[in-house]
Amino acid sequence: MREDYDVCVFDTTFRTNKYNLVCAPFVGVNNHWSNVMFACAFIADEKTTTFVWLLEAFLESMGGKAPITIFTDQDQGMANAIEQVFPNTRHRLCLWHLRKNAVSRSESTNHAIGFKGNKSTTLTEFFHIFGATVDRWRYQEGQNEFDCGNALPKSDFPMVGLIKHAESVYTLTLFRDFEKEFKYAMGCISTIDYMNGNFLGYKVQHESWPEHTAKYVAFDPSVNSIACTCKNFEESGWLCFHAIRVLHIHSIINIPEQYICKRWTKFAKSEVWKKMEQKEDNRIEKRKITPWRYEMVLRDAFTNAFDSIIKVLEAEKAAENESAQKAAEDVAPPSSSSSSSNAPLESHQPLPQITVQNPPQVKTKGRSKRTR
Ligand SMILES: [Zn+2]
16 A cells, blocks of 8 residues: 555546446555556446445555545535545545536546546456556656656756755655745745734735735744745645745745655655554554654644634734724723733633635646646
């Protein structure tokens, strides 16, 4: 079983074989953002009960581990089954599928994963096609691993510490993504939004698309902790240009260790083997989680903490505004908020509900593969 099993794309291709069966491959991405095949099944229909049976069989074959995120198309039967069999898995609709209509779906899916089956394809023929596709993907993976071990990418910013660090840790594909984020970061305007204890809050927006790209970044320079309201790191595993902008203006020359997701590094494979070797020495509880999954758990906890802080600060700001308004109206003296900066978060409860408006998402970066 593969260990890079945090994200899984599961969809069905229509009846591209002689037996009128539905083909259902489970595909993931490796540290080079290339396809890997986890499993492939044939099912007779797309009913919830059929999907439940299939997902349970898949779960068993993966040692009882569910993926962290699963991307699917819009099939309701599949959605019901995922909820039942993978209750803790994040279920996302694959944008790539949403752009396709039902008629072109099977052709597109087959093309994307390299299956060239049609209504006259026999099971034996399909087996050979499937084997050839998996072999091709494995060969590509080996080639990518070799390239990453033997060459450093050429960057447009060879003197920048963050870029040099990214070059040394990320796979070539992921380095290009990081570099792209860095380029966007260089075109950003950042303004201090608030200061609270160790935390600095910035509003960061790209100068070319200020309304569409504005996000809030919370940064603690004492421990180099950073979080952005765009949640790119939590979703993708690499820092967004908002966060990179703030790190760069603070003269941070190494990507803080907690923001280098091992999953995207050149050492992803060796990390896996190292963990597997240590497996026998670990406690049973630890065995249940993959390296990436463990990171996700830690990251979620950290991000939740930051989210709370951002909410508290927004609430304080709103309370201050309200107080100022009341003072102006001579209704009541303004309440002091200065003593609250170092108080525990609990002391701020209950908080007024503040909604931070997110601008609409625009596609300003990245490859279409991200949404696969
Ligand atoms: Zn961001």
